[in-house]
Amino acid sequence: MCLRKEYIMAKEVSPGVKALRQVVEDVYAEAREAKKQGKPVGWSSSKFPCELAAAFDLNVCYPENQAAGIAANRDGEIMCQAAEDLAFDNDICGYARISLAYAAGKRAAKKLDPETLEYVINPETEKPYTELVDINEIWAMPEGEEKEKRLAAIKPYRQMQMPMPDFVLCCNNICNCMTKWYENIARMHDIPLVMIDIPYNNTVEVDDTYVAYIRGQFDKAIEQLEKISGKKFDEKKFEDACANANRTAKAWLKVCDYLQYKPAPMSGFDLFNHMADVVTARGRLAAAEAFELLATELEENVKTGKSTLPFPEQYRVMFEGIPCWPKLPALFRPLKKNGVNVTAVVYAPAFGFVYNGMDEMVRAYCKAPNSVCIEQGVDWREGICRDNKVDGVLVHYNRSCKPWSGYMAEMQRRFTADLGIPCAGFDGDQADPRNFNEAQYETRVQGLVEAMEANRLAKE
Amino acid sequence: MNTLFEKFDQISKSPAAQLSAYKAQGKKAIGVLPYYAPEELVYAAGMVPFGMWGSNKKTISRAKEYCATFYCTIAQLAVEMLLDGTMDGLDGVITPTICDTLRPMSQNIRVSMSDKMPVIFLAHPQNRFDLNGLTFTVSQYTNIRKKLEEIAGKPITDDDIRAAIKVYNACHVQQRRFVKLAGEHPDVVTAVRRSAVLKAGWFMLKDEYCAMLKELNDKIEALPACDWPGTKVVVSGIIFDNPILLQIFDDYKIAIVADDVAHESRTFKTDIPDDADPMMALAKQFANRDHDVLLYDPQSSKNRRAEFVAQLVKDSGADGLVLFMQQFCDPEEMEYPYLKKELDAQGIPHIKLGIDQQMRDFGQARTALQAFADVLAVG
Known part of the structure; x- marks a missing residue:
């Protein structure tokens, strides 16, 4: 059995967490402000080399983070459906559907009575119902009270207030879906697309031919960004962004490593929230500092026996895949009931881009979760499973993510063979709540807990 | 002519027998998965x-050990046929990775075939x-060349490749x-015959195929002009080779006058250009591939692919377009919404039918195609 400590539940939001939230808030706020001032604002895939845009002081938003936020705010379904009404199939990645609906002008808004322009309240929740509106139609309305009220009815959270793009930055190291997703955005808005293509890799080592090909594309991207920004490439700013990105990555990895402590000083679910910072702000000094602050808090938790986990940790698991954002409470509930803490997530190594110099930077960006071979993928995961002392693995078969889920069955076999730990899979989706079945999930978690218990008894 | 059609039909229906005959x-023999592997x-x-484009006869069973359900059946059935021994005669297999399903499948196939090929x-x-980009393509193709040399047990010379390029370009012309x-x-x-002739090309040496196809083409060309009483369409999609579906086209007199199908014209519409370096020639062919759902379009703010397909409908004199949407093919x-937009804008009627290779009930497709043919006939 794991060591039991006196748990003091940390209910208040710590300064480190507050700082991390503020960093992401600032990214969105600054992009909105830039848009107001007529400066170009970009939309970028999460693992596009942000250092390049930073060298031009360009404001960039991240549709993946946005889609996750919209899904977590329970508007994933209405936005996915909006994309389907635009003829995008419901098999397409939920993030892409949400993003494409948003790019087309669709917004989730508080429902207005068309006659009175008052909110229509749902008696059960005592909050307004949600309706889908089109921002282009609202913008086209004559100035006046109705227009103002309709604009004000759009959900106020930052992801539903992201400015429209003037250019797009696409890097397909995550998936090929990204390529067509961003092409569609470029087409909708008639804007330039900067494409960094990172072909899928079949070996653990990144071959020199990959480095040369991607380096060549960086040069081209810089030329395009010079045109978009009207500025010359600023070497100093680029180097600063690289330094910040490295510092953020190291601090992120340090934070993730606190999950190695048994019991852990935090809930692994916290990392899902903090990911927003590594996605949207890893090139910013403030992000590095916020993670460093969080690390000091975790260090303190270790010393004092505190944890952000609101229950005693009895089992430790790796959560494989992107969480089902619309269903976080449902994901958490059976884990809490069974004392299961998530002490390993693949995002830890996946965003820990530490490098020195341009070639290493290229190699780092070749190592996204869905761009690496199975051996690399297994090695990452088994590494954190060992270091973070997990008792089992919970695998999310994510309808939205074909490249990720496509070799999980083989990985599961390897985890069990190599680490002697049980695995359980469940069906879900990162953004579309219609693809998640709570009952199935609970059953699978229960099965995993029983297998972990049996494993533990056998060892004793 | 009928003998030739029968030959093509036989070959398209029995790739296993064809493989045994070559062996x-x-x-x-080398298995080649979609898309755009340099089989030259x-x-x-x-x-x-x-x-290796799946199968209309197999049921997914062993592939479930590797794939969740939400993957296209072409990829799943490729894994199935490798696992169940159907493809045991192969001496190797090439796995391109240009879509999100093929990325992990390349790993599943490498892992599961490690003792076989x-x-x-x-x-x-x-x-x-x-x-x-061309240099990267050449480097990838060079890796393939080396691996193939190991399997063949002999070097592939530049002249060998030049000769292959000639054969393939000549074949494209006939196709x-x-x-x-x-x-x-x-x-x-007929639609059934058309598909069989094109499909057979995937299971034959291209010089043999090209000769047979030329003979057939000459015979068709000598036929009197046809006054077609039915409707004419362009078909679009990844693959469209199910004989039952094709028969529905023939039943309702829907003629296929051109295609934008990956398994058919998308493969052979782009020739291999001249270049002193034959590896570079192959790389340039890949670079020249265009208007393709799988390939990045640097002019993406325009709607070039949809315009190309709409033009194809017009140039071929078709009355409309039938899109076979391969299930789970993102x-x-x-690309569908913008294709739809362009077709609608140009007043080109179209129908989208979801298909996969595990489809066994065609009632809905039959009704939809019949209704579409009626609409086109009236229009």
Whole structure:
């Protein structure tokens, strides 16, 4: 059995967490402000080399983070459906559907009575119902009270207030879906697309031919960004962004490593929230500092026996895949009931881009979760499973993510063979709540807990 | 002519027998998964490239050990046929990775075939146009060349590749000619026959196929002009080779006058250009591939692919377009809204039918196609 400590539940939001939230808030706020001032604002895939845009002081938003936020705010379904009404199939990645609906002008808004322009309240929740509106139609309305009220009815959270793009930055190291997703955005808005293509890799080592090909594309991207920004490439700013990105990555990895402590000083679910910072702000000094602050808090938790986990940790698991954002409470509930803490997530190594110099930077960006071979993928995961002392693995078969889920069955076999730990899979989706079945999930978690218990008894 | 149609039909229906026949001749064979693998190199090595585009007869069973349900059946059935021994005669297999399903499948196939056969990896570049992209393509193709040399047990010379390029380009000419002739003579080249002739090309050495196809084309060309009483369409999608579906076209006199199908014209519409370096020639062919759901378009703010397909409908004299949407194929799905937009804007009627290779009930497709044919006939 794991060591039991006196748990003091940390209910208040710590300064480190507050700082991390503020960093992401600032990214969105600054992009909105830039848009107001007529400066170009970009939309970028999460693992596009942000250092390049930073060298031009360009404001960039991240549709993946946005889609996750919209899904977590329970508007994933209405936005996915909006994309389907635009003829995008419901098999397409939920993030892409949400993003494409948003790019087309669709917004989730508080429902207005068309006659009175008052909110229509749902008696059960005592909050307004949600309706889908089109921002282009609202913008086209004559100035006046109705227009103002309709604009004000759009959900106020930052992801539903992201400015429209003037250019797009696409890097397909995550998936090929990204390529067509961003092409569609470029087409909708008639804007330039900067494409960094990172072909899928079949070996653990990144071959020199990959480095040369991607380096060549960086040069081209810089030329395009010079045109978009009207500025010359600023070497100093680029180097600063690289330094910040490295510092953020190291601090992120340090934070993730606190999950190695048994019991852990935090809930692994916290990392899902903090990911927003590594996605949207890893090139910013403030992000590095916020993670460093969080690390000091975790260090303190270790010393004092505190944890952000609101229950005693009895089992430790790796959560494989992107969480089902619309269903976080449902994901958490059976884990809490069974004392299961998530002490390993693949995002830890996946965003820990530490490098020195341009070639290493290229190699780092070749190592996204869905761009690496199975051996690399297994090695990452088994590494954190060992270091973070997990008792089992919970695998999310994510309808939205074909490249990720496509070799999980083989990985599961390897985890069990190599680490002697049980695995359980469940069906879900990162953004579309219609693809998640709570009952199935609970059953699978229960099965995993029983297998972990049996494993533990056998060892004793 | 009927004998030739029967031959093509036989070959398209029995790839296993075809594989055995080549093996009996002492030839080696390499499985080639979609899309755009340089099978000219296989030919240049003196081996037989064997297209692997799933099957309409198999049921997914063993592939479930590797794939969740939400993957296209072409990829799942490729894994199935490798696992169940159908493809045991192969001496190797090439796995391109240009879509999100093929990425992990390349790993599943490499892992599951580790004791059976060499698995040759291919990652195409999307920024494929300038020297940087071309160089990367050449480096990938060079890896393939080396692996094929190991399997063949002999070097592939530049002259071997040049000879293969000639054969393939000559074959493209006949394939395109056949597509055109089939559109002009749908009374003789039924949808079922058209598909069989094109499909057979994936299971034959291209020189043999090209000779047979030329003979057929000459015969079709000699036919009197056809006054087609039915409707004419362009078909679009990844693959469209199910004989029952094709029969529905023939039942309702829907002629296929051109196609934008990955398994058909998308493969052979782009020739291999001249270049002193034959590897570079192959890379340039890939760079020149265009208007494709799988490939990056640097002019993405325009709607070039949809305009191309709409133009194809007009140029071929079709009355409309039938889109076969391969289930779980996100590249096709992502391009559909803008294709629809363009077709609608140009007043081109179209119908979208969801298909996969595990489809066993065609009632809905039959009703939809019949209704579509009626609409086109009235229009």
